[in-house]
Amino acid sequence: MTQKAGKGWSDIVTGHTARYTASIADLLAVDGLRAQAPGRIILVGAGPGDPDLLTVKAVRALALADVVVHDGLVDARILAMAPAGAEMISVAKARSRHTMAQTDINALLVAKARAGHVVVRLKGGDPFVFGRGGEEVEAARDAGIAVEVVPGVTAALGCAAESLLPLTHRDHASAVTFVAGQCKGLAEQDWRGLAGEGRTLVVYMGIAAAADIAAKLVADGLSPHTPAAVLEGGTRPDARTFRTTLADLPATLAANAVRSPALLVVGAVARLAVERPGVLAPFVPSTLSLALAAE
Numbered sequence: 642m643t644q645k646a647g648k649g650w651s652d653i654v655t656g657h658t659a660r661y662t663a664s665i666a667d668l669l670a671v672d673g674l675r676a677q678a679p680g681r682i683i684l685v686g687a688g689p690g691d692p693d694l695l696t697v698k699a700v701r702a703l704a705l706a707d708v709v710v711h712d713g714l715v716d717a718r719i720l721a722m723a724p725a726g727a728e729m730i731s732v733a734k735a736r737s738r739h740t741m742a743q744t745d746i747n748a749l750l751v752a753k754a755r756a757g758h759v760v761v762r763l764k765g766g767d768p769f770v771f772g773r774g775g776e777e778v779e780a781a782r783d784a785g786i787a788v789e790v791v792p793g794v795t796a797a798l799g800c801a802a803e804s805l806l807p808l809t810h811r812d813h814a815s816a817v818t819f820v821a822g823q824c825k826g827l828a829e830q831d832w833r834g835l836a837g838e839g840r841t842l843v844v845y846m847g848i849a850a851a852a853d854i855a856a857k858l859v860a861d862g863l864s865p866h867t868p869a870a871v872l873e874g875g876t877r878p879d880a881r882t883f884r885t886t887l888a889d890l891p892a893t894l895a896a897n898a899v900r901s902p903a904l905l906v907v908g909a910v911a912r913l914a915v916e917r918p919g920v921l922a923p924f925v926p927s928t929l930s931l932a933l934a935a936e
């Protein structure tokens with residue numbers, strides 16, 4: 642049976658569609674599940690910002706939470722989906738201001754799970770892409786706590802889609818690599834071969850070191866005229882996209898006062914980015930946001 646026009650996420654979430662009435666109950670009824678699953682940690686990817694990019698499984702995990710331990714990058718509308726009685730703990734990290742050390746976060750997750758709670762560790766993007774999810778899984782396993790990972794839309798995928806920037810393209814790029822511009826010293830990282838003809842390089846956490854990153858890539862043999870794009874605050878209401886080149890990257894960032902969170906995309910596909918994605922009226926309405934706003 643084909644779904645009728647106009648029936649979608651809001652219907653699923655609000656239960657307005659008869660066809661979904663049974664499944665929504667299954668989807669979001671969590672009391673039985675909670676009873677079966679005390680004391681566990683669920684790492685949940687919250688995506689890059691837009692609440693509509695949450696997976697169904699992420700919404701279900703949030704509905705189970707007794708405790709939500711979240712990053713600063715998680716949108717407030719997503720946090721609002723946690724049960725009213727859930728304990729909300731922010732472990733927000735800024736580049737130079739770590740409010741909680743990773744070892745302390747690990748200990749917190751384990752302690753809350755040991756106390757019998759369903760702990761949802763809510764992280765921006767995907768937990769396993771520059772999200773320290775690996776360390777938290779190890780901590781849970783070392784402590785003998787049940788742990789599960791719900792993947793999320795990583796920033797590169799969400800931001801690229803919004804800017805109509807194909808990370809691979811048969812005419813331009815047959816490989817794509819994600820690197821961290823800040824995790825380790827830039828000099829320690831060997832990016833040779835990751836960028837250039839036929840390849841796309843996506844740099845996470847690269848804004849503060851963008852001038853050094855551009856210089857490093859040129860020193861590795863890339864032309865200073867290599868196309869680059871900057872995707873700032875992707876999938877959020879204030880998202881901005883800029884097309885530039887490696888040579889002009891620092892000036893583009895300065896002229897537009899680009900701030901984190903933002904991605905750098907280097908390679909021929911960057912030329913295809915739409916600079917003002919907001920001018921394109923979305924065909925897919927942000928139904929989950931609308932449903933929440935209507936409450």
Ligand SMILES: C[S@@+](CC[C@H](N)C(=O)[O-])C[C@H]1O[C@@H](n2cnc3c(N)ncnc32)[C@H](O)[C@@H]1O
Nearest residue numbers: 689766767770772795796845846874875902903
């Ligand atoms: C610590 S990493 C976390 C990445 C996350 N786990 C993911 O999969 O997207 C943070 C970096 O992700 C990128 N990022 C996250 N959300 C973003 C967004 N909405 N727009 C652009 N970049 C974003 C930025 O480069 C930011 O500095």
